[in-house]
Amino acid sequence: MLLGMRDDEEMGRITLAQVAERAGVSISTVSKVLNGRQDVAAPTRVKVERLLEAHAYRRTTRSAREAPLIEIVFHELESIWAMELIRGVENVAKAHNAGVVLTESGTRHAPGPEWMEAMLQRRPLGVVLVFSTLPTEVKQQLRSRSIPFVIIDPAGDPDPDVPSVGSANWNGGLAATRHLIEHGHRRIGIVTGPEDMLCSRARLDGYRSAMTMAGLEVDPDLILFGDFHVEGGYDRATEMLSRPHPPTAIFAGSDLQALGVLEAARAHGLRVPQDLSVVGYDDVSIARWASPALTTVHQPLRRMAEEATQMLMRLRAEEPVSTRLELATSLIVRKSTASAPTGSPAGRGGARS
């Protein structure tokens, strides 16, 4: 049972029989809706769902059919993050003898209805969602079935209404930029993520603070928003490196973008790190395998997924959980950063096209 579930009567919550009565259907029909069964007409289902939501219905017993499964739902399984997150969920699930069900579903903002239906039939122990905010109906459907859920939100913009796990983006941006400043870089470019994502904003603000605190000017020409993908990193870095006063270092918003920066440097005949220093973000395995291996900000994705799954287990055990957990990031120094090239900081010529 979940928090507060013993107190249904005192809180004036509705019972299954009352929902059935108000909807003008049998108790077994309401039960079918709760279990995601397909043999209920759509209008009836909608009516029952609305009553459940309006009265904040909470299932008070766990079914014997409940399966030892934990679900993880992604919008985009392509993401280089996915495997690390799966590993984290799998680690904790294994310790609880639970299987991990993996689904790629829905849009950037919500899991799809097919998943919801199938999941209700599976009756998992809990659900980890890799989404930022969830639509009210999704939250309500999960709550009315007493299925605990936690959000992993590397985007840094979590639904305040749902327990979530993220990481310290601002500190990551600060650490990356300070590292470059300490190596004598003065013209430092940043290719960050999408403008509308809080994680991009937080990392950029960390960059700005590091620059300002070191007494360095922030040149707006050296701040470009990207899309977290290789091609975006390549395009933005090409733009910066083609300018009359190119940077001597670029801080990328993701390791994928950093790979694009490496390729742009190669296309400009620049050696990394001798001519250009590059810092990535995330520390996924490709960072280690890049040539040269990337200096990057470690985002503890596996730990984040482990924490999220442990939160599910605490929610099931009616233990208190934090609404928001933010794990620390840390700088991993490898081979893509070095001292700024000597000579005029902005005056390197070379093979730039």
Added chain:
Amino acid sequence: MLLGMRDDEEMGRITLAQVAERAGVSISTVSKVLNGRQDVAAPTRVKVERLLEAHAYRRTTRSAREAPLIEIVFHELESIWAMELIRGVENVAKAHNAGVVLTESGTRHAPGPEWMEAMLQRRPLGVVLVFSTLPTEVKQQLRSRSIPFVIIDPAGDPDPDVPSVGSANWNGGLAATRHLIEHGHRRIGIVTGPEDMLCSRARLDGYRSAMTMAGLEVDPDLILFGDFHVEGGYDRATEMLSRPHPPTAIFAGSDLQALGVLEAARAHGLRVPQDLSVVGYDDVSIARWASPALTTVHQPLRRMAEEATQMLMRLRAEEPVSTRLELATSLIVRKSTASAPTGSPAGRGGARS
């Protein structure tokens, strides 16, 4: 029901009641063993399993509790292959409204007993195993419960006793080497996978055939076995590039090894592809993201997993399936290969240390 299961009586197979009688236990105890329940003493369980195996027992009915789940079991989830395989299983599972349960379990040769136990309780529609050969007891346990299973075997050494999906390794080796020969390379090195894996052998033989058919000498100094990892690729390439007569091209046994070759080239001051051409194997996403993007042999991992999952569904429907399906590989030309450097084919000097 599976193939041949209607004929139990005629084939003289044992019934549940007969197993119970011979084991001196109740029918419900035998049923508990079949369902992976924990409330059966270990010696009883072993006795029942042995009888099931000795008499090739096959469950003849599917339980109402059977869940719409497909399981995929990996030895090593770290593998860069894993995500592509998961995607393939997920694609087909989704079309059948089934969830995908993911497990990392066991040794290189067999899934672990914890998985077997939990899986029997989950009662999935079928199981995809990313292993080469399976121990007899694992096959027997799955067969006695009538759970269909298929092996995905990129290693090219499948259990002849189990339906499996692989890909054409020899042809991949041939295509990669021919591509290099067509670009004028004469001294072509190969850093292949472990010596004891058939896929490494098949790719190496493809390389040899391409060389021989082009009238080129195969220099044993330019054949090194590796381990499919970045570090192995780096070490072996460093060894080759440090020789008095280094190759002008290296064919790596995996994309990860190819990344190691790129790094070794960088450390030797060699430009790819101007000074050294590099071909990878697998065509996982990192191949596209490398700098320069890797020319590589596409192994259709996602398609392989889709085929394997479709085979499960055909097995369930009692349709005939091939015992071994081998999908075609194809060469993807990107930026890491170019014409051989001009001048004496083996005489490049340069910044080699």
